[in-house]
Amino acid sequence: MRLKDKVAIVTGGASGIGKAISAAYVREGAQVFVVDIDEQKGQAAASEIATNGKAISIRADVTSSASMEAMAREVDRKSGRIDILVNNVGVRIVKPFLEHSDADWNAMIQANLTGPFLCSRAVAPFMIRAGKGRIINTASIASFVGRPNRVAYVAAKTGLLGMTRAMAIDLGPMGITCNALAPGSINSPMNAAQAGDAEHDWGKETPMGRWGTPEDIANAAVFLALDESSYITGAELKVDGGWVSTKARAGELAEVR
Template sequence: MKLKGKVAIVTGGTNGIGKATVELFIKEGANVVIADLDDNGAVLAKQLSSSPSDCLFIRTDVTSESDVRDLVNETVSKFGKLDILFANAGIGEAAMAHEMSIADWQRVIDINLSSVFITNKIAIEAMLESGGGSIINNGSVLSFVGQPSVTANAAAKGGVANLTRTLAVNYAKNGIRVNSICPGYTLTPIITSKPKEFINKLVANHPIGRLAEPEEIANAVLFLASDDSSYVIGSNILVDGGYTAQ
């Protein structure tokens, strides 16, 4: 097991890529804390908890510094340390700049970028105390390219990529590795709830000819969380079915 004895937090861990990652981390021997506003996380944690690995749900608003600090403190109190953070929580958005309100812009930036800083900052504080760890941020193909009608999300995901690089070079000497995964469009509830015509247009943008399964993205997160990636620092790894290769 690649994560035996490790302690991980997964934000946005109740569904989609987050849920797939929680399940994989548990399978690989980690104790996992699910951080989400969706109370279904409590049901998932109960289903996944089994000796020797444990799964705990803590209701968390990732845009709230006090919530995140409580999340990390409770994790360390229960398990003694924090080894891994997967900062996965995020929302979708589709709006042209001239049609987007400042309030809607700020909401996307708060959830998709500022929350990454907050969770990274507080996890780093804990990891400095314990001697290191691995942080994985959830970026996107939008960390690399623009796309019509994703104004705030593209700005946020570009920010995630450069925040990842900056934190990585600042804390590598402390044994803290910071990287991101940058998925192509993935079959999460945000996507599967869309009309078939919309999904078919997304598929056409991926040379592989399909969208990703959440488990495929989770495999990349596991690589970055484990010692298999011990020399990977400050990377924003595309897992996009060829989307950005065109």
């Protein structure tokens, strides 16, 4: 129980990576607030993972400043503290560059970049009051490389790394660390729906030769929440099976294996 008595907020915690992080934190003894815009899914997830600890669902909209501020106050009122914030909400639009509308662009920036800013700004005062805290932003391998038909998503996720670094230097003197996780080809509902059949199995493109799992990301999120990681801030941890750091020509990985 490495997070015993800690209080954590996980946005987008009702499914996929967010749900896996929420479950991992509960297993480690934390009280977890599963924040999601889908109230029904949030309640179902909280009920499912509330085994060795407490899990509470809160419906909130990360793109609304008022909603984030109300959420942070509610968590503090119920628990008296906020130790960990995971900004995990992620939305992706896939379409050619010239087909991206103003609405598409704004939606990607709002959910993937403005949302983490609004949530962090709402939660940080409670961490400052305690003299410490952990903020973890879920970025992407798209934060490091261009990806086809994802111009707004790539822009938002790249911006999230810059925001993480700026937050680290602004909040570090208050005892708050700010880091980013960069998932790769993770077998989450969002990725699986776009990967298609085995011919386009994204997992085969990694040196590890497999899809990552939401639990792979959750394990990294636990590490960044621990007291032992207190000297790590402004960092980006890739959890991608080596995808960003390596490149093989067609057929070369098969030859290695």
